[in-house]
Amino acid sequence: MTLLLRLLGAALCSLMVSSEVVPQQDFNLQGVTGKWYLIGFATNAQWFVNHRASMKMGTAMLTPTADGDLDMSYASLNTEGSCWRMNHLAKKTDMPGKFTFKSERWSNDNDMRVVDVKYDEYALIHTIKTKGSVSTVLNKLYGRGSELRPELLEKFRQFSLDTGILPENIAILPKNDECPAA
Structure with missing residues (x-):
């Protein structure tokens, strides 16, 4: 019961804080173009709690579209050598740096x-x-790159705590080999 109350409290706090989170001022869509390594991951979602131990670093390719949307392509090498891949097209909003998309895979x-x-x-x-x-x-x-300065890792940890994530649900992902280009 205590765990349930803790999770509910964290969820309520995260919703209140999240509504106040705003994109970086002067966001430059073209600036995010290219390859990124997923280094940190933080969420209170139950699936993450159940699968955190098996998660490893992956890559994301971010490609702006002519309409100002953002094509996001993710890849992560599984332990047995296969690749997990996912794509989303994030639609721009009236606020630069804020996007919306529907995940067909997760129905959210x-x-x-x-x-x-x-x-x-x-x-x-x-x-x-x-x-x-x-x-x-x-x-x-x-x-x-696949490594970031310790102060950036701490900045991520603190931001995650500030947005209601429980400390045990903040992960710096272990390095991983990359998937071959699709």
Whole structure:
């Protein structure tokens, strides 16, 4: 019962905080173009709690479209050598750095915000995922390389705590070989 109350409290806090999270000012869509390594992952979603131990670093290719949307292609090498892949087309909104998309794979609506980015080094992305009446927060830390400075890892950890993520649900993913180009 205590765990359930803790999770409910964290979920309520994350929803209140998430509504206040805004994209970085002067967001430059072209600046995020290219390859990124998924270094940090934080969420209170139950599936993550169950699968965290098996997660490893993956890559994302971000490609702006002519309409100002963002094509996102993810790949991660599985332990047995196969590749897990996923694609989303994030639609621009009236607020630069804020996108929305529907995940066909997970049947959820996503409100994604690029909250902090240094285009040649790292990007911190905050997403509110909603399926039915349940919303969860997902924070991701990307790097242009497979390693980031310790102060950036700490910045991600603190941002995740501030958005209601439990400390045990904040992960710096172990390095992994990359999937071959598709």
